[in-house]
Amino acid sequence: xxxxxxxxxxxxxxxxxxxxxxxxxxxxxxxxxxxxxxxxxxxxxxxxxxxxxxxxxxxxxxxxxxxxxxxxxxxxxxxxxxxxxxxxxxxxxxxxxxxxxxxxxxxxxxxxxxxxxxxxxxxxxxxxxxxxxxxxxxxxxxxxxxxxxxxxxxxxxxxxxxxxxxxxxxxxxxxxxxxxxxxxxx
Numbered sequence: 001x002x003x004x005x006x007x008x009x010x011x012x013x014x015x016x017x018x019x020x021x022x023x024x025x026x027x028x029x030x031x032x033x034x035x036x037x038x039x040x041x042x043x044x045x046x047x048x049x050x051x052x053x054x055x056x057x058x059x060x061x062x063x064x065x066x067x068x069x070x071x072x073x074x075x076x077x078x079x080x081x082x083x084x085x086x087x088x089x090x091x092x093x094x095x096x097x098x099x100x101x102x103x104x105x106x107x108x109x110x111x112x113x114x115x116x117x118x119x120x121x122x123x124x125x126x127x128x129x130x131x132x133x134x135x136x137x138x139x140x141x142x143x144x145x146x147x148x149x150x151x152x153x154x155x156x157x158x159x160x161x162x163x164x165x166x167x168x169x170x171x172x173x174x175x176x177x178x179x180x181x182x183x184x185x186x
Contacts, residue, residue, distance in 0.1 A: 001150040004062075004063055004066065005063055005101065008055075008059045008063070009104070009105070012054075012059065012105070013029065013108055014049050015051055016048060016051050016052075016109060016112050019047050019048060019051055020044070020048060020112055020115065021045075022043050023043065023047045023048075024044065026163070027040040027043065027044065027119075028040075033141055035150035039120070040120055040121060040155070041116045041117065041118070041119030041120050041121045041122030042116070042121045042122045043121075044115060044116045044119055044122075045116030045117075045122050045127055046177075047114060048112045048113055048115075048116065049113065049127075049130060049131070049134070049177070050111065050177040051109075052105070052106075052109045052112075052131075053134050053156040053173045053176050053177050054135065054170075054177075055105055055109070055175045056102055056105050056106075056133070056134060056135065056138040056168045057137055057138050057141055057170075057172055057173035057176065058166065058167050059135070059145065060098055060101050060102055060105065060138055060141075060142060060172055061098075061138070061141040061142050061145040061165055061166075061169045062145070062162065062165065062166055062169070063098070063101065064094060064095075064097075064098040064101075064142045064145045064149075064166050065148055065149045065161070065162050066143030066144060066149075066162065067094060067097070067098075067149075068094055068145070068146050068149035069149045069152065069158045069162065070152060072149075072152075072158070091146055091150075094146055095139070095142055095143060095146060098139070098142040099139060101143075102135060102139065102142075106131075106135065113127070116150075132158065133176075134176060137172060137176060141165070141168070141169045141172060144165055144168065145162075147167045147168075148161035148162065148164065148165050149161070149162075
C-alpha cells in the first residue's frame with residue numbers, strides 16, 4: 001500500500017542488478033586471477049547475499065515498525081484493540097505480514113542467488129543454511145521492531161525507537177555479512 005515498500009523494493013532490486021553485473025564482469029575479466037575465477041560462485045553469492053541481508057534485516061524491520069506505529073498515528077490502534085482480537089493475535093498478524101514481505105524479497109532475490117550455484121566454488125548446503133539463518137534473523141528483528149512500536153508512547157519516542165531498531169538491524173546485517181564472508185572464504 002505504501003510508497004516505502006515499493007521504493008525500497010525497486011531500489012534493492014536495482015542495487016542487486018548493479019552488484020551482479022559488476023561482480024560478474026570483474027570475475028570473468030582476463031586480468032582476474034584463476035583462484036578468484038575458481039571461487040566465483042562463493043564471491044558472487046556473498047556479494048548478493050550482502051545486498052539481500054541488508055534488505056531483509058534493515059528495510060523490512062523498519063517497515064514493520066512503521067506499520068505498527070502508524071496504527072497509533074492514524075488513531076486506529078483503539079479500534080484494533082476493541083476488535084476482539086487479543087494483543088498476541090494483533091502482534092502475530094503484523095509479524096506474519098512482515099514474513100510475507102520477507103518471502104516477496106526472497107522470491108525477488110532468488111534468481112540472483114541461484115546464479116551463484118551455477119558458478120564454481122559454492123557449497124549449496126552452506127549457502128542454503130545462510131539464507132535460512134538470515135531469514136530467521138530478519139523475523140527476530142521484525143519482532144523487536146514491533147516491540148519498539150508498541151512501547152512508544154508518542155511520535156518522538158516511536159521515532160527514537162525506530163532509529164534504534166534501524167541501527168540494531170544495520171549492525172546485525174553488517175555483522176552477519178562479515179561472518180558470512182569469513183565463513184565462505186575458508
